Amino acid sequence: DIHALQTTINDHRTMINYLINNSMNATYVTNAISSHHSNTGPILTTWRELIDAFVITLCMGFFIYLLMCHAACSPSPASITPTPTPTQRIITPDSMRQTPNRPPAPTATIIEAILRNRNKQNELSTFPQFQARNQYELYLVNRTADTDALHHLIQLAQNVEYFTIDTEADLHPKQSSLIQVEFISQHISTIILVEVCRLPTDQQQLKFCLIKSIFKHIFQEKNTMYIWGDPIKELSTFVTYGLFTSDEFQIEKLVNMQHKFKKWFRRQHQFDPTGGNLWGLQPAFLLHMENFWIKPKH
Incomplete structure (x- = not known):
């Protein structure tokens, strides 16, 4: 209260005067002031003073809480990754066309088979069809x-x-x-x-x-x-x-006519020009009928 504050001020003033007049040791004065403040806390005698102290404490606590939340939510430098830049694809009329499903390119073996078949057809085409x-x-x-x-x-x-x-x-x-x-x-x-x-x-x-x-x-x-x-x-x-x-x-x-033709040819000619292999239908037809029969390959 005001009375206590005035008493404290008067005590301090008296000690300062003694100190100026060298009638009191400086160390003694310092110890006296420290002892006075450590033993005498603030005295709140009214409800208004209590409410003011509570509001101030609450505001300071809320402010500290905000500082802690801000520190927790801030990303660390290691966690910050740059946002990828979106790429833009230019759509042209050619790229909008759908590529048809095409079979894989023929292998070299298939190409050779096609060429052999074509050469055979050319050779046989010299005979009557x-x-x-x-x-x-x-x-x-x-x-x-x-x-x-x-x-x-x-x-x-x-x-x-x-x-x-x-x-x-x-x-x-x-x-x-x-x-x-x-x-x-x-x-x-x-x-x-x-x-x-x-x-x-x-x-x-x-x-x-x-x-x-x-x-x-x-x-x-x-x-x-x-x-x-x-x-x-x-x-x-x-x-x-x-x-x-x-x-x-x-x-x-x-009835397997391929097998029967092989047996018939061997019986008629006493030899087998195929060396024991199976006869193809075109060579057999050409030999027996002397005609060229087209058998296309797909």
Whole structure:
């Protein structure tokens, strides 16, 4: 209070006067002042003084809290990474064009096979070209085939007992692609070219079921089929297309004409110019018929 403050001031003034007049030691005065302040704390006698002290303490604590939060949220120099600069891609009309899905470039082996086939065709073209001796009708069988035509082929397959079958594969990529079937008849032959890579995608569609039914009637036990090569090997590669199973073409009357021709030629000429190898269909046809038969490679 004010009275206590005045008393303290008077005591300090008295000690200063004694000190000036050399009637009191300086060390004594210093110890006296320190002792006075250490033993006498501030005396708050009113509620207003208590509230003021509390508010000041609260403000100082809040200020210290803000300083601590700011120090904790500030990123350290090591954690600061520069923001990547966005790159801009210039779109040109050429870049907007979609590149079509193209098959991989043919390998050197495939190119050599194509060149060999071309050279062979050039050599054989010097012979007379084969001409069919009887009339025939040709059907292309794929997902665009006419439904009525497929029903007609099913009816033919039910009434014919002799067939010839040949298969083809693409050179690039190496994939089975074509089944050629001839319905042998005395009046007019019917030839179907089944493009297995262009069949209906849904095997439950009517057209797919009709095409499958054609082969079901072809592979009957009563029928005889002539094929150039091993029948099982030739037809097994087409099982994955779903037109027939491996059990369906396991019939007794599958005739390997390649094997029969080899035995016939050896019996007729007493030697084998192939050295025991299998005869190709074109050389055999040329030797026996003296005609050139075109067999294109895909």
